[in-house]
Amino acid sequence: MMRVAIARFPGSNCDADTLRAVTRAGADGYYVWHRETSLQGADAVVLPGGFAYGDYLRAGAIARFSPVMAAVRELADAGGPVLGICNGFQVLCEAGLLPGALMRNAGLAFVSRPVRVRVETTDTPFTLAYEAGAIIRMPVAHGEGRYVAPPEVLEELDGERQVVLRYVGENPNGSMHDIAGITNAGRNVVGIMPHPERAAEAHLGETEGAKFFQSVIQNLASIRGGDR
């Protein structure tokens, strides 16, 4: 069974939902506290949403110094799948594992509602189960989700198909190029503002988010299959 760690920080609040989504997708999901120095043999790691360290200084700015982040970086450097959701995306940007930054929403208000996003690339471990160009609905819930990056970085993200999700119709936070999620050059680290774990079961109103977690399990299964 694939082992998927959920890194918990003081202030994480989507950890239980994320664990549930990972488990329902068929993985052996478990929590790793931010003080831990090891991911305990994880095949993949998810940084869940919330307000790690109360978003002090900047969202994600302090969390990146947590001991567990060295282990996350090690997994990322080895090509292992790393997903940051909402606050987790902010942490990955602050840690330099993803380019750019997330700033206060253009509308100033905290936005908490379903949005529509297009899956711009299926060439990541977290989106391979989608059809390219699929438009799905997932909730966002953030005050600082406006993705910004220098022009040359945006050009590279677009040129190298590193934009993973883009808002369709309405952009809830004023992000550049309507970006809702990106991946790194190695395509194994993904950060997204919407919450797939809140759109992963029929009674939540949406189920399409589950494919983020199903994708990574498929990805890991195919890698293991290839090892034999």
Next chain:
Amino acid sequence: MPRFEIEVRVMPRAALLDPQGQAIEHALAALGFERVDGVRVGRALVLGVDRPTRAAAERDARSMCERLLANPVTEDFTVAVREAS
């Protein structure tokens, strides 16, 4: 070793939208301050360090800004150093 007080000012980069500044500008207009423009919101940090020289204190402060206190993608910073009396 001499003690230095450092004041760091971190501001959102001028080219980037500052919605907080805009909201405050609107609130000031509501108070009757209608000729105000260009409001932007950053943050100030004060800290003390014991360093042999002012240059060393400033070097430390700049390094702190580059590595933690400011986000290099979105923010600019200034550092003011004065010897504590």
